[in-house]
Amino acid sequence: xxxxxxxxxxxxxxxxNIRRLRSRRTRLxxxxxxxxxxxxxxxxxxxxSNPTKLAYTISIKEHLNHILNNPRLMEKMYFGRGIETPxxxxxxxxxxxxxxxxxxxxxxxxxxGKTRSMTLFGKTLLxxxxxxxxxxxx
Amino acid sequence: MEYAVGEFVEFxxxxxxxxxxxxxxxxxxxxxxxxxxxxxxxxLKMSRLLRHNELGIYCSRDRSRRGHKELWMIExxxxxxxxxxIVGRVLVWLKDVSRPEFYDFQISEILYxxxxxxxxxxxxxxxxxxxxxxxxxAPNPSPVGNMKVFKFMIDIYNDDFGTxxxxxxxxxxxxxxxxxxxxxxxxxxxNHFIVGFIPFGGHFDDVMRPLLxxxxxxxxxxxxxxxxxxxxxxxxxxLVTADMPQGNDLCDVKKQGALYGCRNCLVPKDRLTxxxxxxxxxxxxxxxxxxxxxxxxxxxxxxxxxxEINNFARRYGLRSxxxxxxxxxxxxxxxxPQDAYHAIAGKVQRFLNITFDLLNDNGxxxxxxxxRCFEKPSIWHRLPNPVTHLKSFMFSDALxxxxxxxxxxxxxLAPSNIASADLATLCDRLxxxxxxxxxxxxxxxxxxxxxxxxxxxxxHCFKLKMSQGDLNHLQEALMExxxxxxxxxxxxxxxx
Numbered sequence: 195x196x197x198x199x200x201x202x203x204x205x206x207x208x209x210x211n212i213r214r215l216r217s218r219r220t221r222l223x224x225x226x227x228x229x230x231x232x233x234x235x236x237x238x239x240x241x242x243s244n245p246t247k248l249a250y251t252i253s254i255k256e257h258l259n260h261i262l263n264n265p266r267l268m269e270k271m272y273f274g275r276g277i278e279t280p281x282x283x284x285x286x287x288x289x290x291x292x293x294x295x296x297x298x299x300x301x302x303x304x305x306x307g308k309t310r311s312m313t314l315f316g317k318t319l320l321x322x323x324x325x326x327x328x329x330x331x332x
Numbered sequence: 333m334e335y336a337v338g339e340f341v342e343f344x345x346x347x348x349x350x351x352x353x354x355x356x357x358x359x360x361x362x363x364x365x366x367x368x369x370x371x372x373x374x375x376l377k378m379s380r381l382l383r384h385n386e387l388g389i390y391c392s393r394d395r396s397r398r399g400h401k402e403l404w405m406i407e408x409x410x411x412x413x414x415x416x417x418i419v420g421r422v423l424v425w426l427k428d429v430s431r432p433e434f435y436d437f438q439i440s441e442i443l444y445x446x447x448x449x450x451x452x453x454x455x456x457x458x459x460x461x462x463x464x465x466x467x468x469x470a471p472n473p474s475p476v477g478n479m480k481v482f483k484f485m486i487d488i489y490n491d492d493f494g495t496x497x498x499x500x501x502x503x504x505x506x507x508x509x510x511x512x513x514x515x516x517x518x519x520x521x522x523n524h525f526i527v528g529f530i531p532f533g534g535h536f537d538d539v540m541r542p543l544l545x546x547x548x549x550x551x552x553x554x555x556x557x558x559x560x561x562x563x564x565x566x567x568x569x570x571l572v573t574a575d576m577p578q579g580n581d582l583c584d585v586k587k588q589g590a591l592y593g594c595r596n597c598l599v600p601k602d603r604l605t606x607x608x609x610x611x612x613x614x615x616x617x618x619x620x621x622x623x624x625x626x627x628x629x630x631x632x633x634x635x636x637x638x639x640e641i642n643n644f645a646r647r648y649g650l651r652s653x654x655x656x657x658x659x660x661x662x663x664x665x666x667x668x669p670q671d672a673y674h675a676i677a678g679k680v681q682r683f684l685n686i687t688f689d690l691l692n693d694n695g696x697x698x699x700x701x702x703x704r705c706f707e708k709p710s711i712w713h714r715l716p717n718p719v720t721h722l723k724s725f726m727f728s729d730a731l732x733x734x735x736x737x738x739x740x741x742x743x744x745l746a747p748s749n750i751a752s753a754d755l756a757t758l759c760d761r762l763x764x765x766x767x768x769x770x771x772x773x774x775x776x777x778x779x780x781x782x783x784x785x786x787x788x789x790x791x792h793c794f795k796l797k798m799s800q801g802d803l804n805h806l807q808e809a810l811m812e813x814x815x816x817x818x819x820x821x822x823x824x825x826x827x828x
Contacts, residue, residue, distance in 0.1 A: 230542050232530075232535070233535075234531065234533040234534055247531045250529065251539065261510060270513065270514060276361045278375060278377060281799045282797065284514055290666065296471065302334070304418055
């Protein structure tokens with residue numbers, strides 16, 4: 195019912211015959227899976243078994259791509275700087291999110307008492323970072 | 333004027349508006365006050381630097397002499413200040429990094445509060461968790477100026493599971509969760525994303541290696557399409573979640589049975605239950621571990637014997653080779669938290685076993701009778717008989733039982749329900765530790781109060797919202813639990 199009532203549902207997309215539907219059921223859309231061989235610890239396996247086996251992985255980038263294009267998830271996710279609140283319940287209330295430039299804001303610009311937060315990628319920030327690293331390396 | 337996180341500045345003190353003090357910008361945050369939760373305000377989280385005359389008992393003659401050029405870090409009472417309270421930048425040399433050409437002050441020591449004694453202590457500046465701005469490699473700027481930027485926090489999760497019922501043939505699962513999701517989304521099974529499986533006998537590092545290049549790229553930033561729009565995505569591993577011993581493996585620490593088998597501190601094996609160990613000074617620090625690995629690599633390059641390499645690894649409780657995740661921008665010791673669920677639920681299961689072993693046949697019968705008629709919430713699923721089927725209890729079942737244990741014991745437990753030999757031993761132990769004769773009734777009360785405190789710790793540990801008060805309560809409850817469990821049970825279990 196959720197599918198039928200969805201605003202983007204188009205009856206043209208529905209399969210016209212049962213055979214097509216059956217063929218779709220056997221292979222639902224999947225993320226691409228890659229395989230590579232890994233060495234197996236021979237202390238744990240019988241001496242007759244293969245020294246390597248295939249391991250299957252799904253790319254993290256693909257997962258992120260799917261999440262980005264899922265509006266129902268994206269509207270509930272948080273992408274801001276760390277939040278300071280008396281009651282902590284989410285990861286962005288914690289130390290790692292607040293401190294690390296990988297998650298929160300890396301710089302803040304302060305002039306005449308007014309503030310304007312910078313995203314990580316301003317020219318000024320780069321200079322700041324270069325200055326910072328330069329200063330630390332000296 | 334631009335200020336970056338991790339910089340040292342002069343600012344107006346929160347407690348005394350007329351006073352200016354030096355400090356470090358720990359974080360740029362949005363301040364969310366309970367009375368005005370819709371309008372977060374820009375704020376800075378500041379750690380303070382102390383002058384020599386603020387050191388209290390540590391203000392020695394030598395420190396006063398150095399005081400005109402030196403400041404001291406203190407790791408408590410962080411201040412949240414509005415950004416316009418910043419007065420200006422100050423150049424500070426932390427003496428564990430190389431010396432800059434210009435600096436106004438230097439720092440060589442840190443003041444901190446020891447959790448066991450609750451007293452202020454002092455330690456050298458080298459023993460600190462460095463600020464992320466010191467070790468994180470800055471991501472690349474987006475190629476186009478007005479591109480939307482999304483920063484993802486990835487929680488990588490690794491656990492073994494049995495593929496067959498009784499046969500030891502485990503398979504490892506590697507999953508990711510997205511830290512940007514609120515907790516109610518993150519906990520749903522559909523939001524755990526599978527990355528791969530580790531075949532039986534394979535290693536995490538081998539399975540993850542092909543994905544490493546991608547993780548490095550994501551840390552730097554990549555362009556991705558989102559609804560016909562190109563956005564800039566930065567994603568990095570913020571958390572590594574794993575139980576034992578995989579958790580220790582993933583932060584390059586030896587397994588939990590080793591001499592130094594804790595992934596957060598260097599407590600030796602024989603002091604694991606000693607709460608006087610200073611775990612702040614004795615913590616493992618990411619940069620110190622890195623230095624050890626550099627030394628280890630030099631030893632390997634010099635072609636020393638395997639025994640010497642093993643000795644080196646044993647001395648610092650490290651693995652003889654770094655894992656694949658160590659090349660990513662993360663603090664391996666701070667970002668691989670201990671698994672509280674296994675720890676607490678495992679303890680409860682063990683304690684259930686001990687409690688049922690104490691009961692004689694009458695006691696067991698009485699327990700089952702009172703447990704059956706206990707008014708449990710209607711949404712709880714039916715549990716099997718805890719006395720006979722404890723081994724088939726899952727962690728969640730054990731925690732459920734821990735909630736009602738104090739009440740059940742309070743209703744029925746009497747000296748006649750406990751095996752007489754055990755009762756006598758407990759009586760003697762408690763009498764000798766409290767230096768006064770404890771009656772059987774006292775012993776019963778002590779057993780019940782053990783359960784009360786165990787249930788209280790479990791409840792506070794898994795609270796969905798934690799305030800500072802909750803954290804303090806949890807800390808006190810854990811100390812109390814430690815005291816009572818050691819007093820009542822430890823010697824009985826291990827020293828007979």
